[in-house]
Amino acid sequence: MKYAYYPGCASQTITKEYDSTTKKVCKILGIELLEMTDANCCGAGLITDYNYELSITLNARIFAIAEKMGLDIMTICSTCLMIMSRANKELKEFPKLLKKVNKTLEKAGLHYSGNVKVTHFLWTLSQDYGLDKLKAMVKKPLKDMKIAPYYGCHILRPSNALGFDDPEKPVSLERLIETLGGDAMPNEGKTRCCGFQIVLVTQETAVDMIGNRLKEAKDAGGKCMVSPCPLCHINLDSYQREAEKKTHQKFEMPVFHLSQIVGLALGMSIDELELGRHLVSPENAITTVVGD
Amino acid sequence: MQIKLGKENLHSEFVKLIERISGEELANCYQCGNCTGGCPVSYAMDFGPREIIRLLQLGQEDVVKKANSMWLCVGCLQCYCRCPKGVSAAKILEALRQITLRKGEDHEAIKEVPFPFLKNAPQQAIVCGFRKFVS
Incomplete structure (x- = not known):
C-alpha cells in the first residue's frame, strides 16, 4: 500500500507531532508514504473566493504531481481534504475547466487527467487498510480508555464532495477506537465546529465553542478526545485553559491526534508519540488505564 | 422589528x-x-x-x-x-x-490586535483570520 503523502501546513509547523507520528505509525503498519517534495499549498479556501480558477489550478498542480508519481494522495488534515476533494470533484465534473487548467499546467510541464483519489488517514485505515487487519496489529489494546471521538467539520461536510461518512451521524472514528480496544464515548458535539475560524474576530465566542465541545465530550463520559483534524487539535488543546477560566470548570481533557491513539495501541512509547508537545498532558489519561 | x-x-x-x-x-x-x-x-x-x-x-x-x-x-x-x-x-x-x-471596510484593525495575542495565536488562525476580516 503506497500513497503520495500530503501533510498540510499545520502539521508541518504547529502540530509537527501529528506528521511525524503518522509516518512512524504507517511504517509499522506497512503503509508506504512517499513525500510530495514539490507540492504546493491547497489554498485552504483562502483564495477560492478571490480567484476561483487559481485555487482550482493550484490543487490540480498537486494532483498532477501525484499522477506523475502514479499514486493517490493521503492527507492528515481535514481542511486540505475538503479543499482538495472539492477541487477534484469540479475538475472531474467539468471537462472544460480541466482543459483550461491543463493549459496553465502545461507551462510547468505538468498534466492532470483527473484520475487521482484524495483520501484522509482515517479513511485509509477504515477502508483501504481495513479494521480487521489493523486489529491484528494491536499489541496494547486501549483497555478501559474512554475516548470521545471528535470529527469536526471538514472531514464530513460538504458531504457531496467527501461522502465517506454520514455528515450527521458519522461512525468511522468510533469503529476505529473500538478496533483499538478502547471505549468510544459518542457525544452530541462530535460533529459540531470548534470555532477555529473566529478565534481572531471574537475570541470570546470561539472560547465558548471550545468549552462547549469539551463539556459535551466530558458529559458523555470521555476522559480524553481524539481528532483527525490538526486545526481542531490546536483549538481544543491550546485554548483549553482559556475555556476553563471562562466557564469556571476543570476539563483536563487531553486531545490526541488520530495517529497517536493508533500508535499507542501498536505499542509505541510516550516519547515516540511525542505526547510532550501537547499543552494538556495526555499522560494521565494513558497511565491510569494502560499501565506501562 | x-x-x-x-x-x-x-x-x-x-x-x-x-x-x-x-x-x-x-x-x-x-x-x-x-x-x-x-x-x-x-x-x-x-x-x-x-x-x-x-x-x-x-x-x-x-x-x-x-x-x-x-x-x-x-x-x-x-x-x-x-x-x-x-x-x-x-x-x-x-x-x-x-x-x-x-x-476596503476592514472588520479588524491589525494595529489594534494586541501583540502578545498575535505572538501566541496559531499562525494558521492569523492567516485565515486576516483573510476573513481584512481587505
Whole structure:
C-alpha cells in the first residue's frame, strides 16, 4: 500500500507531532508514504473566493504531481481534504475547466487527467487498510480508555464532495477506537465546529465553542478526545485553559491526534508519540488505564 | 422589528450581487430554520442564518450589513448539510463578507490586535483570520 503523502501546513509547523507520528505509525503498519517534495499549498479556501480558477489550478498542480508519481494522495488534515476533494470533484465534473487548467499546467510541464483519489488517514485505515487487519496489529489494546471521538467539520461536510461518512451521524472514528480496544464515548458535539475560524474576530465566542465541545465530550463520559483534524487539535488543546477560566470548570481533557491513539495501541512509547508537545498532558489519561 | 418594503428593496442590485457571488438563489429558502438550528454560533449572532436569508429576500440591505452574523460564521457548513433545499447559508454570508471587504471596510484593525495575542495565536488562525476580516 503506497500513497503520495500530503501533510498540510499545520502539521508541518504547529502540530509537527501529528506528521511525524503518522509516518512512524504507517511504517509499522506497512503503509508506504512517499513525500510530495514539490507540492504546493491547497489554498485552504483562502483564495477560492478571490480567484476561483487559481485555487482550482493550484490543487490540480498537486494532483498532477501525484499522477506523475502514479499514486493517490493521503492527507492528515481535514481542511486540505475538503479543499482538495472539492477541487477534484469540479475538475472531474467539468471537462472544460480541466482543459483550461491543463493549459496553465502545461507551462510547468505538468498534466492532470483527473484520475487521482484524495483520501484522509482515517479513511485509509477504515477502508483501504481495513479494521480487521489493523486489529491484528494491536499489541496494547486501549483497555478501559474512554475516548470521545471528535470529527469536526471538514472531514464530513460538504458531504457531496467527501461522502465517506454520514455528515450527521458519522461512525468511522468510533469503529476505529473500538478496533483499538478502547471505549468510544459518542457525544452530541462530535460533529459540531470548534470555532477555529473566529478565534481572531471574537475570541470570546470561539472560547465558548471550545468549552462547549469539551463539556459535551466530558458529559458523555470521555476522559480524553481524539481528532483527525490538526486545526481542531490546536483549538481544543491550546485554548483549553482559556475555556476553563471562562466557564469556571476543570476539563483536563487531553486531545490526541488520530495517529497517536493508533500508535499507542501498536505499542509505541510516550516519547515516540511525542505526547510532550501537547499543552494538556495526555499522560494521565494513558497511565491510569494502560499501565506501562 | 418594523421594515419598509417596496419594489426597490425586493429587486435591488445588492440582492442580485449576493446571488451572483454566492451562486445561491435566495427564493429557494422556505424558512424551515434547520440552518439556524444546526448553527454552532447562531446564539451569538444578531440574526441567525435563516433570518439573514429572509432579510435578504426582503431586500433589507442595511439591516443585514449592520449585523455581526457574517463575521461570526465559521464556515462549518452544518447549515448547508441540513438544508432540505440545498441552500448554502455559509456561501451567502461569505458573499456578504466579500462585498464589505472589497470596499476596503476592514472588520479588524491589525494595529489594534494586541501583540502578545498575535505572538501566541496559531499562525494558521492569523492567516485565515486576516483573510476573513481584512481587505
